[in-house]
Amino acid sequence: MKPVKHVIALDVGGTGMKAALIAEDGTLLHEARRATGRERGPEAVVETILGFAADLLAYGREHLGRTASAAGVAVPGIVDAERGTAVYAANLGWRDVPMRELLGARLGGIPVALGHDVRTGGLAEGRIGAGRDADRFLFVPLGTGIAGAIGLAGRIEAGAHGYAGEIGHIVVRPGGPACGCGQHGCLETLASAAAVSRAWAAASGDPDADAAHCAKAVESGDARAREVWLAAIDALADGLVTAITLLDPRTVIIGGGLAEAGETLFTPLRTAVGERVTFQRLPEIVPAALGDTAGCLGAGLLAWDLLATEVPA
Numbered sequence: 001m002k003p004v005k006h007v008i009a010l011d012v013g014g015t016g017m018k019a020a021l022i023a024e025d026g027t028l029l030h031e032a033r034r035a036t037g038r039e040r041g042p043e044a045v046v047e048t049i050l051g052f053a054a055d056l057l058a059y060g061r062e063h064l065g066r067t068a069s070a071a072g073v074a075v076p077g078i079v080d081a082e083r084g085t086a087v088y089a090a091n092l093g094w095r096d097v098p099m100r101e102l103l104g105a106r107l108g109g110i111p112v113a114l115g116h117d118v119r120t121g122g123l124a125e126g127r128i129g130a131g132r133d134a135d136r137f138l139f140v141p142l143g144t145g146i147a148g149a150i151g152l153a154g155r156i157e158a159g160a161h162g163y164a165g166e167i168g169h170i171v172v173r174p175g176g177p178a179c180g181c182g183q184h185g186c187l188e189t190l191a192s193a194a195a196v197s198r199a200w201a202a203a204s205g206d207p208d209a210d211a212a213h214c215a216k217a218v219e220s221g222d223a224r225a226r227e228v229w230l231a232a233i234d235a236l237a238d239g240l241v242t243a244i245t246l247l248d249p250r251t252v253i254i255g256g257g258l259a260e261a262g263e264t265l266f267t268p269l270r271t272a273v274g275e276r277v278t279f280q281r282l283p284e285i286v287p288a289a290l291g292d293t294a295g296c297l298g299a300g301l302l303a304w305d306l307l308a309t310e311v312p313a
């Protein structure tokens, strides 16, 4: 068999990890999933990741005729990509884990790129997903929380301290609901999938009702559901207009659980944003295309980018 050049792509979430071996043209040569085992503590999670990566390296040797040329890893929380350190991740209990160094050592010294999960997913959406080759875009996944990634000329802006793009913590309702970040009235407390689930559970009286149920009820003409839904969309439009005013993106890519509502979300959202802008140019507002594989595909892009910029020895 002719050896196939490839990289390891690994996306670490709170509970599960997605991995792939990816060829230079983007072909997925192998895919795998594994639990992080976070109930066993932060050190055990690091060891699980290192073991998973080593197994992926071995898979390449056995099935693809050679080991991976580089690895890209996306992790949650605060990431210092330049130092290759996972600075802080509340859901994994991490503080200052030198992930790039640990992975490099375990993988026999191949180059390793470390990225922030949402920024890495945004890189994939911008380059090969919904924003395909968009020069300036904003990626906003609406999930348990709301995060963001600012795409600029083929890369993602991380900010001076790794906090850029945190649109979920723009205060859109001063004095509003308390947020985990310590502020009140953050966008994330009003327009995340979790926030819509909470609001619809309260309004409908069904504790198990969630955001997807709310969207369904909106589609069937339920007035209470419509009220809950439009309140979230108003908050989201307020947050997006702040971001649009600062960044002037060409494309806004909306992902996460709430985006699965399709035009039930996008039609009123485009209207709400359009009603708010005055001098700002309206960006295209489009659904994400890569779903929950964005982080893993983006990790692969980080790895290939690393090889492309490496100075030959």
Ligand SMILES: [Zn+2]
Binding pocket: 168, 169, 170, 179, 180, 181, 182, 183, 186, 188
């Ligand atoms: Zn907040």
